[in-house]
Amino acid sequence: MAIKEAKEKVQDTITLPIDDTSLEGVEEYLSPEKQPEEPKEAEPTSEKTDEELFEECEVCHVAVAASRFAEICTEHPEGAGASCKLISAKLEDETTEPTDWIKTMVKTAEQAQGEAKEQMVAAVTELTEYLERRNSLFLKELDKEESD
Numbered sequence: 001m002a003i004k005e006a007k008e009k010v011q012d013t014i015t016l017p018i019d020d021t022s023l024e025g026v027e028e029y030l031s032p033e034k035q036p037e038e039p040k041e042a043e044p045t046s047e048k049t050d051e052e053l054f055e056e057c058e059v060c061h062v063a064v065a066a067s068r069f070a071e072i073c074t075e076h077p078e079g080a081g082a083s084c085k086l087i088s089a090k091l092e093d094e095t096t097e098p099t100d101w102i103k104t105m106v107k108t109a110e111q112a113q114g115e116a117k118e119q120m121v122a123a124v125t126e127l128t129e130y131l132e133r134r135n136s137l138f139l140k141e142l143d144k145e146e147s148d
Contacts, residue, residue, distance in 0.1 A: 004094055005059045058136055062098040065127040066090070069105055072112075072119045079116030083108045099141050102127070 054060055070091060073084035086108045090096045096104075105127075109120035131139045 005063075058131060058134060058138060059098055061127055061130050062101050062138070065105060065123050066101050068123045069108060069120060072116050072123070076112075076114070076116035076119070079114035080108075080112045080120075083111030083116075086111075098138050099145075102138060102142060 048056075066087070069084075069087050073080045073087060077084075086104050090101060090104050102124075105120070105124050109117060109124050112120050128139070
């Protein structure tokens, strides 16, 4: 679920700002002959940059961290070993919620060894720090589950 939402948000950010998305419309948009009447820099923009959109997307950050875990599992099978089965199972389930991803990443990092463990702990730490800065509901939900 988190990865699907992240893909949708990324797709939304790369959609062309044109009304006519037919081949002719796209060609016209990309044509060097067509010059804008006013330079883009002179226009006040209320749209956010890709970086700003990504910074606000907590689900995207969870998905990126999960992706890093998958890469670590591939790069360090000797240190990650059996712990990567948890991540693999979550990757196959498209309905996995962000809090479930976070719990799985923590469990996977706890079971890993050596370089794989170091990289996984770094990824979870980076994600946690980001979520704390954003006062994330994901962390509040995890805290609530832990206290129950």
